[in-house]
Amino acid sequence: MIAPKTLKLSLKSLRDFAKKRLPEETIQELDERDECPLDIVRHMCDPDQLGIQLLFIPEDCGGFGGGAFDVYCVCEEMARIDLGIATAVLATFLGSDPITVGATPEQKKYWLSRIAQDGLLFAYGATEPEAGSDLAALRTTADRVMEDGKVLGYKITGNKQWISNGGVADAYSVLANAPGGPSWFVVEKGAKGFNHDEPEDKHGIRLSNTAALSFDNVYVDADRLLGGVEGQGLNQAQLVFGYTRLMVAAFGLGAGWSALDRAIPYSTKRVQAGAPLSQKQGYTHKLIVPHVVHLEAARAYIEETAERIDAGEGSLNTEGAIAKYMATEAGNAAAEASIQAFGGYGYTREYMVEKIKRDVRITTIYEGTSEIMEMTISRDRWQLHLKTRGQHYHEQAKKYEALHDRHPDVGADIAALALHALAGVMEKARLARLTRYQHILLRLGELIAYAECAGTLSHRAAFAAENKLNEKANRRFDATALAALARIFAREAALKIAEEGLRWVAGAGGISAGEMASFEVSLDLPAIHRAQLDLISDMDYIADVLYNRAAKRSQVAA
Numbered sequence: 229m230i231a232p233k234t235l236k237l238s239l240k241s242l243r244d245f246a247k248k249r250l251p252e253e254t255i256q257e258l259d260e261r262d263e264c265p266l267d268i269v270r271h272m273c274d275p276d277q278l279g280i281q282l283l284f285i286p287e288d289c290g291g292f293g294g295g296a297f298d299v300y301c302v303c304e305e306m307a308r309i310d311l312g313i314a315t316a317v318l319a320t321f322l323g324s325d326p327i328t329v330g331a332t333p334e335q336k337k338y339w340l341s342r343i344a345q346d347g348l349l350f351a352y353g354a355t356e357p358e359a360g361s362d363l364a365a366l367r368t369t370a371d372r373v374m375e376d377g378k379v380l381g382y383k384i385t386g387n388k389q390w391i392s393n394g395g396v397a398d399a400y401s402v403l404a405n406a407p408g409g410p411s412w413f414v415v416e417k418g419a420k421g422f423n424h425d426e427p428e429d430k431h432g433i434r435l436s437n438t439a440a441l442s443f444d445n446v447y448v449d450a451d452r453l454l455g456g457v458e459g460q461g462l463n464q465a466q467l468v469f470g471y472t473r474l475m476v477a478a479f480g481l482g483a484g485w486s487a488l489d490r491a492i493p494y495s496t497k498r499v500q501a502g503a504p505l506s507q508k509q510g511y512t513h514k515l516i517v518p519h520v521v522h523l524e525a526a527r528a529y530i531e532e533t534a535e536r537i538d539a540g541e542g543s544l545n546t547e548g549a550i551a552k553y554m555a556t557e558a559g560n561a562a563a564e565a566s567i568q569a570f571g572g573y574g575y576t577r578e579y580m581v582e583k584i585k586r587d588v589r590i591t592t593i594y595e596g597t598s599e600i601m602e603m604t605i606s607r608d609r610w611q612l613h614l615k616t617r618g619q620h621y622h623e624q625a626k627k628y629e630a631l632h633d634r635h636p637d638v639g640a641d642i643a644a645l646a647l648h649a650l651a652g653v654m655e656k657a658r659l660a661r662l663t664r665y666q667h668i669l670l671r672l673g674e675l676i677a678y679a680e681c682a683g684t685l686s687h688r689a690a691f692a693a694e695n696k697l698n699e700k701a702n703r704r705f706d707a708t709a710l711a712a713l714a715r716i717f718a719r720e721a722a723l724k725i726a727e728e729g730l731r732w733v734a735g736a737g738g739i740s741a742g743e744m745a746s747f748e749v750s751l752d753l754p755a756i757h758r759a760q761l762d763l764i765s766d767m768d769y770i771a772d773v774l775y776n777r778a779a780k781r782s783q784v785a786a
C-alpha cells in the first residue's frame with residue numbers, strides 16, 4: 229500500500245502535469261484530430277518522469293506496491309483529466325493483470341520489472357470479433373510447437389477486437405485456446421505474423437488508441453505461457469475482475485464529477501428569469517443534486533470494496549461489478565444532465581461536457597457491459613438468497629437497523645427497509661421460479677445494486693461522523709452532508725426496490741390479483757412511502773452545500 233502522503237503527492241504531480249501538458253484546448257484539438265498523444269502517454273509511464281505505472285507494480289519488481297484504494301484514487305483523478313488518456317495509461321495495468329495474478333514468480337519479475345524500469349506499454353487482448361461478453365467463445369488458438377517430446381513454444385493464430393493501446397503497445401497479453409484450454413500468452417510487438425489495424429474511429433475516448441489485432445502463426449517460446457500451465461486463462465481473467473472493475477468504476481466517477489464540476493459553476497453565472505440558474509430549484513434538483521447523490525452512493529461502494537480487497541478479502545468480483553455498474557451508470561447520467569444544464573452551450577464542443585459525455589459512454593461497455601454486470605450481481609446474490617433460505621438481505625437489514633440506533637440521521641433505517649423489501653421480492657421470485665425469465669434476473673441485479681449501495685452510503689456517513697473514514701478517502705462532503713446524501717439515496721432505493729420489484733414480480737405472473745394487497749404489506753410500502761418525508765429539504769441542503777450556501781443558511785437560521 230502507498231503511504232497517504234505519497235499518494236497525495238502523486239495525485240498532485242498528475243494534476244500539475246495535466247495543467248501544463250494537457251490544457252483543455254490541447255485535449256479538444258486531440259479529440260478533434262482523433263489522436264492518441266503517445267509522447268504524453270509515454271511520459272506518464274516513464275519511471276524517470278511521472279511513472280504512474282510504478283504505483284501499481286509490486287515493490288519487489290521496482291514499483292510502489294499500490295493497492296486497490298490507490299488504484300481507485302489515481303483512476304478517478306486520471307478520468308477527471310481525460311478518459312482517453314486514462315484508458316491508454318491504465319491499459320498497461322490491465323494488460324499486466326494476467327501476469328500479476330497468473331504468472332510464475334520468474335515471469336512476474338521479468339515483465340513487471342520491465343514495465344517499472346522501461347515504461348513498457350501493455351495491451352490486454354481478450355475480446356474477439358465473435359467473443360465479447362462471452363469470452364468462452366474465443367477462437368484464437370495457440371498450437372504447441374514440440375521438440376523431442378517437449379513443448380518448445382506455441383503458434384498463435386486469430387484476431388482480437390477493440391484492443392486499447394492495440395496499435396501502440398510494446399507487449400500484449402493475449403488470451404488464446406491452447407490444447408489444455410484458454411490460456412494467457414505474452415506477445416511482443418514486432419513478432420513475425422503479428423499485425424494491428426488502423427485505430428478505430430470512435431464515438432469517444434478519442435485520445436486513446438483502440439485497434440484490432442491479427443495473429444498469423446505468431447511463434448512465442450513456452451515461457452510466454454503465463455503461469456506455465458495451459459487452461460488457466462479464464463480463471464486468471466476472473467481473478468482480476470474485482471480490481472479492474474473498480475478501475476472502470478473510478479473512471480465513471482471521475483468523468484461524472486468532471487462534468488458536474490463544470491455545470492455547477494456555470495449555473496452560478498448563467499442568469500435566466502432574473503436569477504442565476506443555481507437558485508432555481510427545478511434546475512438543481514433535476515440536473516445536479518440527483519447525480520451528485522448517485523455518484524456519491526457509488527463512491528461509498530467503491531471505497532468499501534477497495535478497502536476489503538486491500539484487507540485481503542479476495543477478488544470480490546460481485547462487489548466490483550456493483551461498483552462498476554453504479555458508478556458508470558451514474559457517470560453517464562451525470563454527463564448527460566450536464567449537457568442539459570449548459571443548455572445550447574452544452575451541445576457545443578467549447579464547454580467540454582459533450583466530450584465528457586462521449587467519453588464516459590464507454591465505461592458501461594468495456595470491462596463488462598452493464599447488462600453483464602446485472603447478470604453477475606444477480607446470479608451471485610441469488611445463490612446467497614438460496615443458501616440462507618431467503619434470510620441474507622433480512623440479516624443485512626438488521627445490521628442497518630442497529631446502525632440506525634447509533635446514528636439515527638444517516639438513513640440506515642430506510643436502507644433497512646430497502647433490504648427487507650429486496651428479500652421479499654427475491655423470495656417471491658423464488659417461489660414463482662421467476663429467474664427463469666432473464667429479464668427478471670437482470671432487473672434483480674439492478675435492485676440488489678441499489679439496496680447494497682444504500683446500506684454502504686449510510687455506513688460511510690456514520691463512519692464520517694465517527695471520524696473513522698480511510699485516511700485516503702474522498703472528503704468533499706462532511707459528515708452532515710454525507711448523512712443527507714445517504715438519506716436521499718436510501719429513499720430512492722427503497723421506493724425503487726419495492727415498486728419495481730412488485731412490478732416485475734406481478735408482471736411475470738409471480739402473484740395473483742388476490743395476493744397483491746398482502747404482498748404490498750409484506751414489502752412495507754406504507755413505511756417506504758413515509759420515509760419520503762423531508763426529501764425536498766434534504767435536496768435543498770445538498771444544493772446549498774454544492775453552492776457553498778450551507779453556512780449562510782445556518783447563519784440565517786441562527
Ligand SMILES: Cc1cc2nc3c(=O)[nH]c(=O)nc-3n(C[C@H](O)[C@H](O)[C@H](O)COP(=O)(O)OP(=O)(O)OC[C@H]3O[C@@H](n4cnc5c(N)ncnc54)[C@H](O)[C@@H]3O)c2cc1C
Pocket residue numbers: 319351352353354355359360361362389390391392393430433438590593594595596597598599600
Ligand atoms: C473503446 C473500447 C476499448 C476496449 N478495450 C478493450 C481492451 O483493451 N481489451 C479487450 O479485451 N477488450 C476491450 N474492449 C472490448 C469490450 O470489453 C467489449 O466491447 C465488451 O466486453 C462487450 O463485448 P461486445 O462488444 O462483443 O458486445 P456483445 O457481447 O456482443 O454485447 C452486445 C450487447 O448485448 C448485451 N449482451 C451480451 N451478452 C448478453 C447476454 N448473455 N444476455 C443479455 N444481454 C447480453 C451486452 O450487454 C450489449 O449490450 C474495448 C471496447 C471498446 C469499444
